[in-house]
Amino acid sequence: MGSATTQARAAVASALGAATGVDLDVTRELFAAARTVDSSSHLSGALADSSAPASARADVVTAVFGPSFAPTTVALLRTVVEQRWSSVSELIDGLEELAIRAAAVADTHSDIEGELFQFSRTVAANGDLELALGSRVGEPAAKGALVTSLLQGRVSEATVLVASSLVQQPRERRVRSLLRWAEKLVAEQRGRVVATVHAVAPLSEVQATRLQNALGARYGATVTLNTVIDPTVVGGLRVQIADDVIDASVSARLADLRQRIAG
Structure with missing residues (x-):
């Protein structure tokens, strides 16, 4: 830029x-x-x-x-x-x-960041959907209508508008990347940062609050948590904020231990 x-x-x-x-x-x-x-x-x-x-x-x-x-x-x-x-x-x-x-x-009340994140996860998990939305073939308006049909009534009107608009104008960009970009911009506009948390199970309310407070103190901003259930972490957490990765997972500690044993 x-x-x-x-x-x-x-x-x-x-x-x-x-x-x-x-x-x-x-x-x-x-x-x-x-x-x-x-x-x-x-x-x-x-x-x-x-x-x-x-x-x-x-x-x-x-x-x-x-x-x-x-x-x-x-x-x-x-x-x-x-x-x-x-x-x-x-x-x-x-x-x-x-x-x-x-x-x-x-729309200051809806969880636009979280809704965009969840839709990006849906796209990532559905190859046919990602192909349909990202293909150069097909009318842009039809792609927007498809997203609207999938999201209408399930998320806020603001999220429907953002997601359905972006897929109509990909300009060589992947749909998932566009959705994550939008998620980041919404959070930034609201004075927040987004943390993607990989955990083996959903966080309790107490755990989520503690993590938000700790990350907020570290980054000097209000933190929104998006949780990904990921069995590969085994236990603990892996947190990503922008390019920063905080890996406190059991799998990371085991990998580190194997490297030390190997030499």
Whole structure:
């Protein structure tokens, strides 16, 4: 990620924080805008053209989306294109990131992170489903409709919207990776970090609270736990937060012991 994109992401996140009227309709429009920009090389090229004045790029947004989108949506989109992005691809990433963060703002009560995590586990466990969603063959809208049919009534509307929108625009990215990326962004928007916990059995409420408190003290943030039941750990826990892995499992200790015995 280029430095221009890093600065642009920060500016867009700040604009979202200051915006009013961000609801799921706005979120839906932001995802739709990302798909529209991605589908048109002419439009995406014009919006990512750093040689053009920022005001001119913003006026293109108003001309294209202003007649049909809410004022809040248009204002946020204008902010996105007024920034300098390192590439067209990163501009589109920025639009998707804004939409995902908007979902977290629009629905503050639902466990969007946990629901996205569980759906990513479902996809990982079902090869046919992963193939159907990740294949280049098939209409994007049909993939979105499939996800909606699987999740509707089982998870929050925000989660349905995020998951069904992302599978329509994979852009060479694996579905599981997209879902985990969205999970991370929602947690970040809410000031939390996500810990994936591998355990041989579900954690009790007391165990989960103790682990959350310990990890929260270590990382200086509220921690959300996503638990994976994994018999290979034998006992103990293996915890992953971003690229950090804390392996206190029995299997890890046994492996370490075997290495020491071997020499």
